[in-house]
Amino acid sequence: NAGVIQTPRHKVTGKGQEATLWCEPISGHSAVFWYRQTIVQGLEFLTYFRNQAPIDDSGMPKERFSAQMPNQSHSTLKIQSTQPQDSAVYLCASSLRGVQDTQYFGPGTRLLVL
């Protein structure tokens, strides 16, 4: 069984450019989560979809960050006008349903903004 798939694994952008990160959840999982990992802040929650609907985006920076889940097989995290402080590992996780289920993580996308 394939785990959570994230592409690209590494991305380098220039300051001000746009970055789009992709996530394919485990087949049959209806909940998708995005997290960000930095040395300083550790692992931080960004946003959560269940059955493709946005449920909680309380961790998303209000400007420049957006996430979508257009179908059950993929979700995207888009960062507009990237800044050096956006450099981090962006992790996607999925779970079977919602609150009570274990989340399984993808390998992450390492974003470097120069």
Added chain:
Amino acid sequence: AQKVTQTQTSISVVEKTTVTMDCVYETRDSSYFLFWYKQTASGEIVFLIRQDSYKKENATVGHYSLNFQKPKSSIGLIITATQIEDSAVYFCAMREVITGNTGKLIFGLGTTLQVQP
């Protein structure tokens, strides 16, 4: 406020011994889930074991077990018969069960385990 604290920054043990990693959490919820994950050198985050707050029995999976002390808001991870490949960063995480359908995990900052031959 929701918070997960791992006070041990790093631990070094000799292989085949037992190690315990500490984790304390803060929550106002009466029901919650606790998880341990490990992050390998490649960056992969792997689920290890979980404890549901309403369960009194400590969870055990393979050579991982938990020491759940609910009155102390503590969930320790015990690894028995450690192996070199257990060297990793271990994260404790909590998910609360509250109205609002939030499913987010709140993570501690991690404990680096080094297993020496």
